[in-house]
Amino acid sequence: NRPKLIREIRPAMSEPVPPTSRPTKSGLALRLALAIVLLGMLVSIVISAGDLYAGYRRDLVALERDVDAMVQTQQSAIERAVWSFDGEQVEAQLAGLALHPDVEYAGVEVDGRVRWSAGETKSLHPLERRIALNFQVDGAPREIGQLHVVADRDAVLARWQDRFQDTLSNNVVQVLLVSVFFWLIFDYLLGRHLRALRDYLVALRPTSLPS
Secondary structure (H helix, E strand, C coil), X not given: CHHHHHHHHHHHHHCCCCCCCCCCCCHHHXXXXXXXXXXXXXXXXXXXXXXXXXXXXXXXXXXXXXXHHHHHHHHHHHHHHHHCCCHHHHHHHHHHHHCXXXXXXXXXXXXXXXXXXXXXXXCCCEEEEEEEEEEEECCEEEEEEXXXXXXXXXXXXXXXXXXXXXXXXXXXXXXXXXXHHHHHHHHHHHHHHHHHHHHHHHHCCCCCCCC
């Protein structure tokens, strides 16, 4: 019975099969490209966020260092002006501090009350410094007030948010271009062979089998 069965199947296999509609692109290639896009975007977001956060922390450290250095430079002049009760000189020194791009406010407090000030605090996440003002009286330091300086950390954060958006946009474009390239290469090298194999297997389908 086996030779007879083979003879009955072979004619059915040799019959011409009408051409099937084939997609222009392989579904497997499309899924692979989509997976590459999603994975690439995820990796890009993680790497970009890590790099930019490290840069943001470096800028904050640099801001703190600049504010501390600036305060130390003018602290002696402010102490002399406060001791001599020279309001114009104190205000001039405070105005100089407030001219720094990242400094919002500088003030001198005497007996817990603000005596002189320049600028105002507007940021949601300020960087504050309070420095005791001392003056030598009879060979011993005497506290005559406090210097209060407020720097704007929001400006640093805003700068790095803009950089993050720009970096992420550039990385997304690069990932899309690479994904399209791999899609085309995969479809050219493998997709067309998979479609040919599919059509060949469809052509091998017998029309009938003996009972």
